Amino acid sequence: MTERIRNFLDKIPHDGPVLVVDLEAVRENYLTFSRTMPDTSIYYAVKANPAPEILSLLAELGSSFDCASVAEIEMVLAAGATADRISFGNTIKKEADIARAHALGVRLFAFDARAELEKIARAAPGGQVFCRILCDGEGAEWPLSRKFGCDPAMAEGLMEEAQNLGLEPLGLSFHVGSQQTDLAAWDRALATVGGLFRRLADKGIVLRLVNLGGGFPARYRRDVPAMEAYSQAIHDAIIAHFGNHPPKTIIEPGRAMVGNAGIIRSEVVLISRKDQSKTSEDNPRWVFLDIGKFGGLVECMDEAIRYPIRSRRDDDAMEPAIIAGPTCDSADVLYERNRYPLPLSLDIGDHILIEATGAYTSTYASVAFNGFAPLKSLVI
Amino acid sequence: MTERIRNFLDKIPHDGPVLVVDLEAVRENYLTFSRTMPDTSIYYAVKANPAPEILSLLAELGSSFDCASVAEIEMVLAAGATADRISFGNTIKKEADIARAHALGVRLFAFDARAELEKIARAAPGGQVFCRILCDGEGAEWPLSRKFGCDPAMAEGLMEEAQNLGLEPLGLSFHVGSQQTDLAAWDRALATVGGLFRRLADKGIVLRLVNLGGGFPARYRRDVPAMEAYSQAIHDAIIAHFGNHPPKTIIEPGRAMVGNAGIIRSEVVLISRKDQSKTSEDNPRWVFLDIGKFGGLVECMDEAIRYPIRSRRDDDAMEPAIIAGPTCDSADVLYERNRYPLPLSLDIGDHILIEATGAYTSTYASVAFNGFAPLKSLVI
Numbered sequence: 001m002t003e004r005i006r007n008f009l010d011k012i013p014h015d016g017p018v019l020v021v022d023l024e025a026v027r028e029n030y031l032t033f034s035r036t037m038p039d040t041s042i043y044y045a046v047k048a049n050p051a052p053e054i055l056s057l058l059a060e061l062g063s064s065f066d067c068a069s070v071a072e073i074e075m076v077l078a079a080g081a082t083a084d085r086i087s088f089g090n091t092i093k094k095e096a097d098i099a100r101a102h103a104l105g106v107r108l109f110a111f112d113a114r115a116e117l118e119k120i121a122r123a124a125p126g127g128q129v130f131c132r133i134l135c136d137g138e139g140a141e142w143p144l145s146r147k148f149g150c151d152p153a154m155a156e157g158l159m160e161e162a163q164n165l166g167l168e169p170l171g172l173s174f175h176v177g178s179q180q181t182d183l184a185a186w187d188r189a190l191a192t193v194g195g196l197f198r199r200l201a202d203k204g205i206v207l208r209l210v211n212l213g214g215g216f217p218a219r220y221r222r223d224v225p226a227m228e229a230y231s232q233a234i235h236d237a238i239i240a241h242f243g244n245h246p247p248k249t250i251i252e253p254g255r256a257m258v259g260n261a262g263i264i265r266s267e268v269v270l271i272s273r274k275d276q277s278k279t280s281e282d283n284p285r286w287v288f289l290d291i292g293k294f295g296g297l298v299e300c301m302d303e304a305i306r307y308p309i310r311s312r313r314d315d316d317a318m319e320p321a322i323i324a325g326p327t328c329d330s331a332d333v334l335y336e337r338n339r340y341p342l343p344l345s346l347d348i349g350d351h352i353l354i355e356a357t358g359a360y361t362s363t364y365a366s367v368a369f370n371g372f373a374p375l376k377s378l379v380i
Numbered sequence: 381m382t383e384r385i386r387n388f389l390d391k392i393p394h395d396g397p398v399l400v401v402d403l404e405a406v407r408e409n410y411l412t413f414s415r416t417m418p419d420t421s422i423y424y425a426v427k428a429n430p431a432p433e434i435l436s437l438l439a440e441l442g443s444s445f446d447c448a449s450v451a452e453i454e455m456v457l458a459a460g461a462t463a464d465r466i467s468f469g470n471t472i473k474k475e476a477d478i479a480r481a482h483a484l485g486v487r488l489f490a491f492d493a494r495a496e497l498e499k500i501a502r503a504a505p506g507g508q509v510f511c512r513i514l515c516d517g518e519g520a521e522w523p524l525s526r527k528f529g530c531d532p533a534m535a536e537g538l539m540e541e542a543q544n545l546g547l548e549p550l551g552l553s554f555h556v557g558s559q560q561t562d563l564a565a566w567d568r569a570l571a572t573v574g575g576l577f578r579r580l581a582d583k584g585i586v587l588r589l590v591n592l593g594g595g596f597p598a599r600y601r602r603d604v605p606a607m608e609a610y611s612q613a614i615h616d617a618i619i620a621h622f623g624n625h626p627p628k629t630i631i632e633p634g635r636a637m638v639g640n641a642g643i644i645r646s647e648v649v650l651i652s653r654k655d656q657s658k659t660s661e662d663n664p665r666w667v668f669l670d671i672g673k674f675g676g677l678v679e680c681m682d683e684a685i686r687y688p689i690r691s692r693r694d695d696d697a698m699e700p701a702i703i704a705g706p707t708c709d710s711a712d713v714l715y716e717r718n719r720y721p722l723p724l725s726l727d728i729g730d731h732i733l734i735e736a737t738g739a740y741t742s743t744y745a746s747v748a749f750n751g752f753a754p755l756k757s758l759v760i
Contacts, residue, residue, distance in 0.1 A: 047750045090708050149654070150652070151655035151656070275533070363749045363750075365746060367743055367745050368743045371427070371455070
């Protein structure tokens with residue numbers, strides 16, 4: 001799938017790290033989602049990678065969009081999607097931004113707190129709202145904290161409040177945590193959501209939407225369940241908890257839409273050991289790249305995400321190494337506790353490919369930390 | 381010291397978070413360093429805050445500069461300093477960047493590995509080099525990993541090698557760790573450095589420079605030893621380990637030069653609790669700001685640095701709160717384990733001041749994560 005990127009990279013000179021995203025891979029991911037979850041609307045999580053070419057492709061394919069800010073909403077509109085395909089999915093919004101989104105035609109808003117609901121009622125009167133509930137996040141590689149969502153009982157009261165404020169209480173959302181590989185996570189969340197639907201229906205509030213969030217994993221170094229298995233698990237849970245009256249569902253894939261579609265090429269800047277008197281295990285190789293945590297690989301924080309890393313010398317003898325970035329910041333170490341096998345023949349100036357880096361890299365890069373330019377991004 | 385910033389902020393509208401740096405505070409910090417350490421050359425660590433106004437002021441005051449990249453070197457030259465006042469202090473440099481620095485007139489280079497020394501010998505022939513040695517970092521709030529530096533015995537061999545490669549083996553450097561409050565840390569490091577000076581002198585290599593690095597703390601919420609105490613501890617350690625032949629010394633303050641000179645103003649976007657049925661301690665307030673880890677406060681990572689946070693309502697009753705940023709990333713939480721006392725009357729739309737944020741904020745901000753613009757920076 002990424003052969004095209006490799007061929008492309010062979011033709012361009014290296015003057016700093018570069019991310020290349022293959023639109024064909026994005027297209028394939030989109031089509032896999034729509035084929036395996038035909039009854040579910042796809043809202044691409046723009047924050048994963050807002051490159052205009054990606055947004056245009058997805059708009060053309062019929063995707064909807066989950067936006068975190070007014071800037072993202074404007075990018076989606078510029079890419080050719082209409083406002084009715086946009087969800088303002090951030091639960092933390094300034095009232096002025098809600099008003100701007102409303103003025104741009106956006107109708108669908110997320111919330112998880114009474115004060116946010118009040119802002120929406122004032123700034124986007126009559127808008128459709130969905131309430132995010134708290135999920136345990138068990139089984140996710142990048143578990144969510146309690147930052148987003150509220151207790152389900154509180155959500156029940158807030159949906160009544162939404163109605164009282166003149167808003168349309170459309171549904172509920174949850175997020176099982178990023179890179180979620182435990183399929184039962186969706187069942188646990190949908191059991192809670194189903195119960196809330198019934199209790200609210202008893203009060204005359206008929207919800208219509210379940211936002212299943214994201215959490216669909218991209219493949220990094222470990223195998224992950226195929227999309228079909230997710231689709232089946234979600235389908236079974238919907239049947240179990242909603243019976244013959246399934247709600248409209250939407251998903252918000254970000255990482256799973258673009259993660260495997262991108263490759264970062266980086267250059268080895270230095271290879272060293274700290275002590276010449278010791279054996280190699282106590283005295284590991286440090287491999288310093290021209291990209292690090294501040295250049296776009298912030299998801300290596302706590303070594304949570306382990307990207308596949310390749311070089312041309314991977315047939316040579318390997319030895320585990322520590323991998324670090326180029327800045328003068330000692331926190332700019334990518335993998336230290338869990339060392340990476342890298343070829344012993346690896347040399348300064350060699351290129352390495354960091355795969356599955358299409359999501360959460362280009363926009364995470366720092367403006368100019370240590371004077372280094374942000375990650376370049378190309379789409380082919 | 382920051383009264384000028386408060387007055388300035390009162391006059392400008394809030395359309396997103398802003399960092400304001402007071403040049404008078406930077407000047408005062410510089411003068412304190414030069415008064416308390418008159419025999420030591422000051423190399424400002426540009427990465428802490430490369431605002432052109434700060435670089436121009438320090439150039440005018442006579443400071444030298446520690447640069448992490450060619451871009452930083454170019455900024456320092458543009459600010460009016462000459463190349464002989466620049467140290468290329470990053471131990472991880474591309475050979476092409478060493479050559480560019482050399483072409484710009486830079487003569488002084490850091491290294492900690494044989495391969496780096498070879499690059500310098502090729503790209504900056506005849507250059508002056510100092511070798512960074514590993515320090516334990518004990519007592520620092522943001523301890524350094526083993527990323528920088530090499531074992532002292534290895535440094536000894538590398539300084540001989542430097543001479544053989546036609547470079548000028550000028551001295552040694554170390555870094556005791558950022559926000560170092562244990563004054564004995566400098567004594568331990570200088571004992572090692574003194575020993576290396578003597579062993580190398582016995583081999584005919586007479587070193588002249590000790591780079592004492594940074595680590596001088598800025599005051600956040602806890603009191604830190606006054607600069608005089610640092611100066612005295614370093615002076616005593618130099619006497620103890622070098623006797624009557626003290627080397628030339630340099631320091632590389634970054635945080636201590638600009639940290640307390642800056643204040644970020646942010647707006648409260650949302651205040652909520654996750655559950656309406658529980659008492660307040662189990663059900664803390666979440667206070668969401670329009671700045672977070674990805675907007676410039678990355679040093680809140682692991683809650684390492686606790687900035688003083690003020691509002692106009694600080695005379696009201698206080699309750700500990702969780703503080704989080706505005707992005708859809710669950711890792712974008714500033715303080716959760718260690719909650720912050722904030723006024724119970726704090727309201728959405730209120731401004732809060734995050735003090736002592738002049739260092740490691742503006743350039744750390746992400747390019748556009750979630751579509752949010754990078755931190756604005758103003759210098760007065």
